[in-house]
Amino acid sequence: MNKKTLEITGYPLYPITVGYSAFIRETNGMRRTSTVLSMEMISRTEIQFETCNTNYYLHIISQEVTV
Numbered sequence: 001m002n003k004k005t006l007e008i009t010g011y012p013l014y015p016i017t018v019g020y021s022a023f024i025r026e027t028n029g030m031r032r033t034s035t036v037l038s039m040e041m042i043s044r045t046e047i048q049f050e051t052c053n054t055n056y057y058l059h060i061i062s063q064e065v066t067v
Contacts, residue, residue, distance in 0.1 A: 003050070009059040016049055016058075024058065 010026035022033040033056070039049040047058045 003053060003055050005055045005057070007057045007059070009061055011060050011062070012047075012058070016047060022049065022051070022056075 008024060008026060008031070010024045010031070013023040013025055013030070016022045016036055016039050018036050018039060020036060022031075022036055024031040024033070033054065034052040037050045037052065039047065041047055045060045047056075047060065049056050049058070
C-alpha cells in the first residue's frame, strides 16, 4: 500500500508518541493524526513520523505566545 506523504509546519501540542495520535498545531488550525507507528527526530526543528495512513515530515516552529 502506498501511503501519502505530507510536509507540514507547526508544533506538537504533546510529545509525538508511538501508539497514540499526534496533535499538531498549524497556522490554519489543529491536526489530529491516526495512530503513530514510528517516529524519528531528525533535528531540533524536524520530526519524521509515520501513521497508519500517512508519512509526515514536520517542520517545528516555536509556539506563539499571546498576551
